[in-house]
Amino acid sequence: MILINEYRTPSNLQEAFELLQSSENSAVVGGGAFLRFSSKKIDVAVDLSKAGLSFINETEESVEIGAMTTYREMETSETLKTLFEGVLVKTIRNIVGIQMRNLFTIGGTVYARYGFSNLITTLLVLDAEIELYKAGRVTIKEYLDNRSIKNDILVKVIIPKNGQKVSFNMMQKTATDFPILTTAVSNNNGKIVIAVGARPAVAQIALNASQFASSNQLTEDVAKQVGELVANELSFSADLRSSAEYRKMICSVLVKRGLLEVL
Amino acid sequence: MNIQVTINGASRTWSIEPHELLLDTLRRYGYLSVKKGCDSGSCGVCTVLINDKPVNSCSIFAAKVDGSNIVTVEGVQAEAEKIGAYMVDEGVDQCGFCSPGFVLTVLGLQKELKNPTEDDILHYLSGNLCRCTGYVGQARAIHKYLKESK
Numbered sequence: 314m315i316l317i318n319e320y321r322t323p324s325n326l327q328e329a330f331e332l333l334q335s336s337e338n339s340a341v342v343g344g345g346a347f348l349r350f351s352s353k354k355i356d357v358a359v360d361l362s363k364a365g366l367s368f369i370n371e372t373e374e375s376v377e378i379g380a381m382t383t384y385r386e387m388e389t390s391e392t393l394k395t396l397f398e399g400v401l402v403k404t405i406r407n408i409v410g411i412q413m414r415n416l417f418t419i420g421g422t423v424y425a426r427y428g429f430s431n432l433i434t435t436l437l438v439l440d441a442e443i444e445l446y447k448a449g450r451v452t453i454k455e456y457l458d459n460r461s462i463k464n465d466i467l468v469k470v471i472i473p474k475n476g477q478k479v480s481f482n483m484m485q486k487t488a489t490d491f492p493i494l495t496t497a498v499s500n501n502n503g504k505i506v507i508a509v510g511a512r513p514a515v516a517q518i519a520l521n522a523s524q525f526a527s528s529n530q531l532t533e534d535v536a537k538q539v540g541e542l543v544a545n546e547l548s549f550s551a552d553l554r555s556s557a558e559y560r561k562m563i564c565s566v567l568v569k570r571g572l573l574e575v576l
Numbered sequence: 577m578n579i580q581v582t583i584n585g586a587s588r589t590w591s592i593e594p595h596e597l598l599l600d601t602l603r604r605y606g607y608l609s610v611k612k613g614c615d616s617g618s619c620g621v622c623t624v625l626i627n628d629k630p631v632n633s634c635s636i637f638a639a640k641v642d643g644s645n646i647v648t649v650e651g652v653q654a655e656a657e658k659i660g661a662y663m664v665d666e667g668v669d670q671c672g673f674c675s676p677g678f679v680l681t682v683l684g685l686q687k688e689l690k691n692p693t694e695d696d697i698l699h700y701l702s703g704n705l706c707r708c709t710g711y712v713g714q715a716r717a718i719h720k721y722l723k724e725s726k
């Protein structure tokens with residue numbers, strides 16, 4: 314069971330960061346829906362609800378989503394319903410129920426680098442960046458690769474509007490269960506990027522297969538070949554939801570499907 | 577620590593542990609319509625309205641709702657009876673354990689969506705599990721309730 318000594322709700326980011334630094338055992342609270350499962354002893358819990366991080370701002374070049382924006386706010390946003398033909402909405406709209414999506418935040422999801430995350434898979438192929446209070450701006454890919462970023466605050470997620478076509482597919486046992494596998498594919502004028510998550514490790518781009526897909530005319534046969542390349546390039550393991558072999562098999566099918574959707 | 581809330585229209589100050597979950601606080605203060613089911617965010621029996629939005633009270637720290645407006649079934653008994661009657665008519669009110677959470681999600685839906693389609697209703701209620709009945713009758717009952725409550 315989680316134990317919290319002091320729960321604070323600062324009204325700005327600077328105060329939040331100072332509180333976070335005030336003890337080695339402090340933690341940020343986003344929605345708190347996953348943090349509550351922790352068995353840590355937390356000295357200061359820093360809730361960002363009042364720090365002004367709930368927003369979805371669209372500019373000519375990008376869409377910026379504040380860290381405390383909930384999935385439900387994203388799912389009902391007119392901007393996100395149309396951006397990339399609504400792929401971000403498709404990515405999150407069936408995660409558990411509305412009661413939980415009123416709590417889940419984009420910041421908590423990305424910062425925690427969850428392996429099962431639907432959203433991280435899509436953000437990777439969108440070439441999204443994140444802004445951290447201390448470490449500044451990095452791409453999601455860099456953030457996932459660089460585990461030395463710690464004790465920071467994720468401020469916002471920035472998604473460039475490159476005009477790419479994007480698809481998201483996943484496999485679950487039931488409509489609201491954790492995913493067995495998540496896949497996302499983007500096509501930016503022929504440059505293909507493919508990411509696979511819930512392997513069950515955190516989402517990763519299949520670099521070689523993406524390059525192969527980008528340098529070949531995409532037909533149904535090529536899409537099938539690329540699906541198999543992705544399944545062979547990435548690693549899969551077993552957990553209570555699926556065996557590694559099953560994940561690998563459905564990976565090639567979902568990737569092929571995704572590629573055909575972004576033709 | 578203390579938090580200040582408006583619960584079912586009444587202003588209250590509650591003394592809580594900083595790591596306490598809202599579900600436990602509510603039950604400790606006597607709001608026993610709020611049920612503890614899966615206690616992990618999946619079943620929806622602990623749903624309450626927080627500032628008009630349905631939220632699973634098992635998954636939110638009580639400290640987070642400081643200053644909020646909370647509604648439980650104790651505060652909407654007339655509406656609960658009305659929705660319950662539609663469910664009885666369709667034969668989908670059985671053990672009743674999921675009913676309080678279900679009723680509050682329906683009230684949240686009614687506040688948020690003005691003209692919900694059949695798909696909107698099913699999507700909105702997908703976080704409320706019922707082990708007795710299946711969902712076809714529930715969907716029928718809620719559809720009728722929403723149509724006739726306009």
Ligand SMILES: Cc1cc2nc3c(=O)[nH]c(=O)nc-3n(C[C@H](O)[C@H](O)[C@H](O)COP(=O)(O)OP(=O)(O)OC[C@H]3O[C@@H](n4cnc5c(N)ncnc54)[C@H](O)[C@@H]3O)c2cc1C
Nearest residue numbers: 341343344345346347348418420421422430431467491617
């Ligand atoms: C029952 C259940 C089912 C789920 N199913 C799925 C699913 O199928 N697919 C899926 O993708 N996800 C699923 N999730 C996860 C969910 O989507 C969120 O990713 C998760 O709850 C974290 O979001 P949060 O806002 O609750 O974060 P929190 O619980 O508040 O925080 C998570 C971690 O991130 C840190 N943190 C939070 N915000 C910030 C910030 N801004 N800066 C720095 N650190 C921060 C916290 O300290 C904590 O370590 C599920 C969660 C639950 C509880």
